[in-house]
Amino acid sequence: MLFQVGGQGTRPTFFEMAAAQQLPASLRAALTYSIGVMALRRPFLHKVLDCEDEFFSLLMLVLETHSLRTTDASFAESLYGLRRRAVKIRVKKEDARPKSGDGIQHSGLEKHQRILSVVFLVVLPYFKSKLHSIYNKEREARLQASLWGNGDETVEDAEYFSGGDASLVSGETLDAEATIRARLTKKIQKIVFSCYPWLHASSEGMSFAYQLLYLLDATGFYSFGLHALGIHVCRATGQELMDTSSRISKIRSNERDRLRGPPWLKTFQGALLSCAYTMLDYAQTGLIAAVFIFKMMEWWYQSAEERMSAPTVYPPPPPPPPPKVAKEGIPLPPDRTICPLCSQMRANPSVVTISGFVFCYACIFKYVSQYNRCPVTLMPANVDHIRRLFHDM
Numbered sequence: 001m002l003f004q005v006g007g008q009g010t011r012p013t014f015f016e017m018a019a020a021q022q023l024p025a026s027l028r029a030a031l032t033y034s035i036g037v038m039a040l041r042r043p044f045l046h047k048v049l050d051c052e053d054e055f056f057s058l059l060m061l062v063l064e065t066h067s068l069r070t071t072d073a074s075f076a077e078s079l080y081g082l083r084r085r086a087v088k089i090r091v092k093k094e095d096a097r098p099k100s101g102d103g104i105q106h107s108g109l110e111k112h113q114r115i116l117s118v119v120f121l122v123v124l125p126y127f128k129s130k131l132h133s134i135y136n137k138e139r140e141a142r143l144q145a146s147l148w149g150n151g152d153e154t155v156e157d158a159e160y161f162s163g164g165d166a167s168l169v170s171g172e173t174l175d176a177e178a179t180i181r182a183r184l185t186k187k188i189q190k191i192v193f194s195c196y197p198w199l200h201a202s203s204e205g206m207s208f209a210y211q212l213l214y215l216l217d218a219t220g221f222y223s224f225g226l227h228a229l230g231i232h233v234c235r236a237t238g239q240e241l242m243d244t245s246s247r248i249s250k251i252r253s254n255e256r257d258r259l260r261g262p263p264w265l266k267t268f269q270g271a272l273l274s275c276a277y278t279m280l281d282y283a284q285t286g287l288i289a290a291v292f293i294f295k296m297m298e299w300w301y302q303s304a305e306e307r308m309s310a311p312t313v314y315p316p317p318p319p320p321p322p323p324k325v326a327k328e329g330i331p332l333p334p335d336r337t338i339c340p341l342c343s344q345m346r347a348n349p350s351v352v353t354i355s356g357f358v359f360c361y362a363c364i365f366k367y368v369s370q371y372n373r374c375p376v377t378l379m380p381a382n383v384d385h386i387r388r389l390f391h392d393m
Helices: 014-038 043-050 052-071 075-079 111-148 153-162 171-215 224-229 238-257 263-301 304-309 361-371
Strands: 082-089 104-107 231-235 349-352 358-360 386-388
Touching: 014 043, 014 052, 014 075, 014 171, 043 052, 052 075, 052 111, 075 082, 082 111, 111 171, 111 224, 171 224, 224 231, 349 361, 358 361, 361 386
Parallel strands: none
Antiparallel strands: 082 104, 082 231, 349 358, 349 386
């Protein structure tokens, strides 16, 4: 079976579709990098970076809506000369085995297809990005809890949700509200942590299957979203590309004709529309330039020599095994907070660096000064090997 790699016909190649799909990600990386550089001199731009998902989704919402309205294509597809066409399949009863492509007719997009296209292009990626962020935060929190424990988690969450308004609200009511919010947030995070890997794997697997079938020319749909909407992406003909500018001008003139009010108000509204359209055209051109500049800078600063000379990052080594308790040594109590020497709750906990076991400072200092060894492992030690622990302060 031959792969479709040529540029003939109205059906785009796999590489054209892949490039159009990857363009929004490159655009977001270019904008994030540019705003991050400008934020070094303009600190207020850090607020834009804090709401990166919302800012980029709002920008893409404007671009995708305008592009689908004027060109029947997404913003990335219009840059590659592609157009979206609704698929209508007619089944011929007299032909038992229809050929590939028979009975398929393309037409312009309907209004609900444009709206749903915006949902698949902007809304769903936004929610996916937020779920991915929540999953990463929960994973980091669990990793930190597994290493250091989570004893102070409830207190931190309560302080976070309280917002410092204890002087205005009674303490009991505030604590109850904070506890409810913390529990609800924790449940949502646990649900996302459990379900997101399966959703992400299913989404990526379905995307891979559609792309593989499209590469093998087994389907005309590049993604599940296009299949669900019944849309084929086709190359625009020369006449369609020439008619695009006239269509945009016609749409804008019709919008000016719809203006109501006195002549001075219509003139003012028309000027605002002209400014908005001009800014939108410049924004599209600027975004395209930003992508190419970002790719050029990425290539310039990440040369092959730098990648080859970069140090290899290895995973951290596993911790050493715990020391063995000597048969003649003092047995360890089942409760780790109890000192093995005095069998009481540890006071001023201190560790013997030779073995790693923790005792009361007074108990271990007296024992090591007298016997010069660890009381549990009987390994040689002196008072210089005693270290005070400050984790409880």
